[in-house]
Amino acid sequence: MKYNSVFDIIGPVMIGPSSSHTAGAARIGKAARNLLGSEPSWAKIHLYESFAKTYKGHGTDFALAGGLLGFETDDTRLSKALELAKERGLTIEFVEDTSAVSHPNTARLTIGNEEGQVELVGISIGGGKVEITELNGFELRLSGNHPAILVTHNDRFGAIASITSILAKHKINIGHMEVNRKDLGKEALMVIEIDQNVEQAVLQELTNAQKIIKVSTIVS
Numbered sequence: 729m730k731y732n733s734v735f736d737i738i739g740p741v742m743i744g745p746s747s748s749h750t751a752g753a754a755r756i757g758k759a760a761r762n763l764l765g766s767e768p769s770w771a772k773i774h775l776y777e778s779f780a781k782t783y784k785g786h787g788t789d790f791a792l793a794g795g796l797l798g799f800e801t802d803d804t805r806l807s808k809a810l811e812l813a814k815e816r817g818l819t820i821e822f823v824e825d826t827s828a829v830s831h832p833n834t835a836r837l838t839i840g841n842e843e844g845q846v847e848l849v850g851i852s853i854g855g856g857k858v859e860i861t862e863l864n865g866f867e868l869r870l871s872g873n874h875p876a877i878l879v880t881h882n883d884r885f886g887a888i889a890s891i892t893s894i895l896a897k898h899k900i901n902i903g904h905m906e907v908n909r910k911d912l913g914k915e916a917l918m919v920i921e922i923d924q925n926v927e928q929a930v931l932q933e934l935t936n937a938q939k940i941i942k943v944s945t946i947v948s
Contacts, residue, residue: 748833750806752854754792755795762946764846775822777831779852791806793812879940883911895930
Protein backbone atom coordinates (compact mmCIF):
# COMPACT_ATOMS: atom_id res chain seq x y z
CA MET A 729 0.00 0.00 0.00
CA LYS A 730 1.31 3.44 -0.93
CA TYR A 731 1.07 6.33 1.57
CA ASN A 732 1.30 9.95 0.49
CA SER A 733 2.26 11.19 3.94
CA VAL A 734 2.68 10.12 7.54
CA PHE A 735 -0.88 11.35 8.19
CA ASP A 736 -2.21 8.54 5.98
CA ILE A 737 -0.74 6.12 8.55
CA ILE A 738 -1.46 7.76 11.90
CA GLY A 739 -4.73 9.43 10.87
CA PRO A 740 -5.91 12.99 11.53
CA VAL A 741 -5.70 15.07 14.68
CA MET A 742 -8.93 14.04 16.32
CA ILE A 743 -11.03 13.32 19.36
CA GLY A 744 -11.04 9.50 19.84
CA PRO A 745 -11.53 6.70 20.19
CA SER A 746 -11.40 5.67 16.51
CA SER A 747 -10.29 7.36 13.30
CA SER A 748 -12.77 5.30 11.26
CA HIS A 749 -15.73 5.40 13.66
CA THR A 750 -15.19 8.85 15.15
CA ALA A 751 -13.17 11.15 12.86
CA GLY A 752 -14.65 9.67 9.69
CA ALA A 753 -18.18 9.89 11.08
CA ALA A 754 -17.66 13.53 12.04
CA ARG A 755 -16.56 14.31 8.50
CA ILE A 756 -19.61 12.58 7.04
CA GLY A 757 -21.85 14.63 9.33
CA LYS A 758 -20.11 17.87 8.42
CA ALA A 759 -20.33 17.08 4.70
CA ALA A 760 -24.10 16.66 5.10
CA ARG A 761 -24.34 19.98 6.93
CA ASN A 762 -22.31 21.75 4.22
CA LEU A 763 -24.48 20.34 1.46
CA LEU A 764 -27.63 21.43 3.27
CA GLY A 765 -26.08 24.88 3.54
CA SER A 766 -27.07 25.57 7.15
CA GLU A 767 -27.50 23.85 10.50
CA PRO A 768 -30.21 21.16 10.37
CA SER A 769 -33.06 21.05 12.86
CA TRP A 770 -33.61 17.29 12.45
CA ALA A 771 -31.68 14.26 11.26
CA LYS A 772 -32.50 10.60 10.64
CA ILE A 773 -29.35 8.49 10.45
CA HIS A 774 -29.30 4.87 9.28
CA LEU A 775 -26.21 2.98 10.44
CA TYR A 776 -25.07 -0.26 8.82
CA GLU A 777 -22.92 -3.25 9.78
CA SER A 778 -19.93 -2.18 11.92
CA PHE A 779 -21.33 1.32 12.43
CA ALA A 780 -24.65 -0.16 13.60
CA LYS A 781 -23.04 -2.66 15.97
CA THR A 782 -20.55 -0.38 17.71
CA TYR A 783 -21.73 3.20 17.19
CA LYS A 784 -22.31 3.93 20.88
CA GLY A 785 -19.09 2.44 22.19
CA HIS A 786 -16.90 3.90 19.43
CA GLY A 787 -18.40 7.38 19.48
CA THR A 788 -19.95 7.27 16.03
CA ASP A 789 -23.18 8.74 17.39
CA PHE A 790 -21.64 11.82 18.98
CA ALA A 791 -19.21 12.22 16.07
CA LEU A 792 -22.02 12.35 13.51
CA ALA A 793 -23.88 14.83 15.72
CA GLY A 794 -20.74 16.94 16.04
CA GLY A 795 -20.29 17.01 12.29
CA LEU A 796 -23.89 18.14 11.86
CA LEU A 797 -23.14 20.96 14.32
CA GLY A 798 -20.11 21.96 12.25
CA PHE A 799 -17.39 20.65 14.58
CA GLU A 800 -13.99 19.59 13.26
CA THR A 801 -12.46 16.22 14.17
CA ASP A 802 -10.23 17.78 16.86
CA ASP A 803 -12.94 19.93 18.47
CA THR A 804 -13.02 19.25 22.21
CA ARG A 805 -16.81 19.68 22.16
CA LEU A 806 -17.21 16.59 19.98
CA SER A 807 -17.73 14.14 22.84
CA LYS A 808 -20.58 16.32 24.16
CA ALA A 809 -22.18 16.80 20.74
CA LEU A 810 -25.35 14.82 21.48
CA GLU A 811 -26.13 17.02 24.47
CA LEU A 812 -25.20 20.16 22.55
CA ALA A 813 -27.44 19.10 19.67
CA LYS A 814 -30.42 18.93 22.02
CA GLU A 815 -29.58 22.36 23.41
CA ARG A 816 -29.47 23.78 19.88
CA GLY A 817 -32.79 22.20 18.88
CA LEU A 818 -31.34 19.48 16.65
CA THR A 819 -33.32 16.24 16.95
CA ILE A 820 -31.40 13.13 15.86
CA GLU A 821 -32.81 9.64 15.32
CA PHE A 822 -30.40 6.71 14.91
CA VAL A 823 -31.60 3.57 13.10
CA GLU A 824 -29.66 0.28 13.24
CA ASP A 825 -30.28 -0.86 9.67
CA THR A 826 -29.71 -4.50 8.63
CA SER A 827 -29.76 -3.86 4.88
CA ALA A 828 -26.76 -5.05 2.87
CA VAL A 829 -24.15 -2.41 2.01
CA SER A 830 -20.82 -2.51 0.20
CA HIS A 831 -18.76 -1.16 3.14
CA PRO A 832 -19.09 -1.92 6.88
CA ASN A 833 -18.69 1.72 7.96
CA THR A 834 -21.69 3.12 6.11
CA ALA A 835 -24.22 5.75 7.16
CA ARG A 836 -27.23 7.20 5.36
CA LEU A 837 -28.11 10.67 6.61
CA THR A 838 -31.35 12.46 5.86
CA ILE A 839 -31.24 15.93 7.39
CA GLY A 840 -33.25 19.07 7.03
CA ASN A 841 -34.69 22.30 8.34
CA GLU A 842 -37.35 24.76 7.24
CA GLU A 843 -35.25 25.64 4.16
CA GLY A 844 -35.05 22.10 2.72
CA GLN A 845 -33.43 18.72 3.17
CA VAL A 846 -30.52 16.59 1.95
CA GLU A 847 -30.01 12.83 1.84
CA LEU A 848 -26.57 11.30 1.41
CA VAL A 849 -24.69 8.07 1.93
CA GLY A 850 -21.20 8.29 3.38
CA ILE A 851 -18.59 5.66 4.17
CA SER A 852 -15.58 5.93 6.46
CA ILE A 853 -12.70 4.22 4.67
CA GLY A 854 -10.06 4.47 7.44
CA GLY A 855 -7.64 7.00 8.85
CA GLY A 856 -10.39 9.60 9.12
CA LYS A 857 -10.96 9.61 5.35
CA VAL A 858 -14.45 9.38 3.89
CA GLU A 859 -16.29 9.03 0.62
CA ILE A 860 -19.75 10.28 -0.25
CA THR A 861 -21.32 7.68 -2.56
CA GLU A 862 -24.84 9.02 -2.99
CA LEU A 863 -26.52 12.42 -2.82
CA ASN A 864 -30.27 12.94 -3.20
CA GLY A 865 -30.56 9.77 -5.27
CA PHE A 866 -27.54 10.49 -7.48
CA GLU A 867 -24.67 8.02 -7.37
CA LEU A 868 -21.26 9.68 -7.05
CA ARG A 869 -17.79 9.18 -5.68
CA LEU A 870 -16.77 12.20 -3.66
CA SER A 871 -13.90 12.42 -1.24
CA GLY A 872 -14.72 14.57 1.76
CA ASN A 873 -11.07 15.55 2.02
CA HIS A 874 -10.94 18.25 -0.68
CA PRO A 875 -13.04 21.33 -1.42
CA ALA A 876 -15.84 20.50 -3.85
CA ILE A 877 -18.66 22.16 -5.73
CA LEU A 878 -21.85 20.20 -6.40
CA VAL A 879 -24.09 21.59 -9.09
CA THR A 880 -27.61 20.34 -9.72
CA HIS A 881 -28.61 21.38 -13.23
CA ASN A 882 -30.95 20.70 -16.11
CA ASP A 883 -29.59 17.97 -18.37
CA ARG A 884 -29.23 20.26 -21.36
CA PHE A 885 -26.51 21.28 -23.79
CA GLY A 886 -24.18 23.98 -22.41
CA ALA A 887 -24.76 23.50 -18.67
CA ILE A 888 -21.35 21.94 -18.01
CA ALA A 889 -19.56 24.49 -20.18
CA SER A 890 -21.22 27.38 -18.36
CA ILE A 891 -19.81 26.13 -15.04
CA THR A 892 -16.31 25.23 -16.20
CA SER A 893 -15.92 28.56 -18.01
CA ILE A 894 -16.68 30.46 -14.80
CA LEU A 895 -14.15 28.39 -12.85
CA ALA A 896 -11.54 28.96 -15.57
CA LYS A 897 -12.21 32.71 -15.51
CA HIS A 898 -11.47 32.78 -11.79
CA LYS A 899 -8.41 30.51 -12.22
CA ILE A 900 -9.89 27.72 -10.12
CA ASN A 901 -8.29 24.39 -10.98
CA ILE A 902 -10.40 21.22 -11.22
CA GLY A 903 -8.83 18.15 -9.63
CA HIS A 904 -11.67 15.72 -10.39
CA MET A 905 -15.03 16.02 -12.07
CA GLU A 906 -17.93 13.70 -12.79
CA VAL A 907 -21.48 14.12 -14.05
CA ASN A 908 -24.44 11.87 -13.28
CA ARG A 909 -28.08 12.02 -14.27
CA LYS A 910 -31.18 10.11 -13.26
CA ASP A 911 -32.71 10.18 -16.71
CA LEU A 912 -32.13 11.73 -20.13
CA GLY A 913 -33.17 15.37 -20.20
CA LYS A 914 -34.06 15.53 -16.49
CA GLU A 915 -31.96 16.75 -13.55
CA ALA A 916 -28.25 16.01 -13.47
CA LEU A 917 -25.51 16.46 -10.89
CA MET A 918 -22.02 17.83 -11.49
CA VAL A 919 -19.43 16.94 -8.83
CA ILE A 920 -16.27 19.05 -9.07
CA GLU A 921 -13.35 18.65 -6.67
CA ILE A 922 -11.14 21.75 -6.72
CA ASP A 923 -7.82 22.85 -5.26
CA GLN A 924 -9.10 25.66 -3.06
CA ASN A 925 -12.24 26.95 -1.40
CA VAL A 926 -14.15 29.44 -3.52
CA GLU A 927 -15.47 32.84 -2.52
CA GLN A 928 -19.18 33.51 -2.12
CA ALA A 929 -19.17 35.82 -5.14
CA VAL A 930 -17.99 32.95 -7.35
CA LEU A 931 -20.67 30.63 -5.95
CA GLN A 932 -23.30 33.26 -6.71
CA GLU A 933 -22.02 33.57 -10.26
CA LEU A 934 -22.26 29.79 -10.66
CA THR A 935 -25.80 29.83 -9.25
CA ASN A 936 -26.83 32.49 -11.77
CA ALA A 937 -25.48 30.54 -14.75
CA GLN A 938 -27.90 29.17 -17.33
CA LYS A 939 -29.68 25.86 -16.64
CA ILE A 940 -28.39 25.73 -13.02
CA ILE A 941 -30.83 24.64 -10.31
CA LYS A 942 -28.69 24.62 -7.15
CA VAL A 943 -25.05 24.99 -6.14
CA SER A 944 -23.67 23.43 -2.94
CA THR A 945 -20.15 23.25 -1.57
CA ILE A 946 -17.94 21.18 0.68
CA VAL A 947 -15.13 23.24 2.17
CA SER A 948 -11.79 21.91 3.35
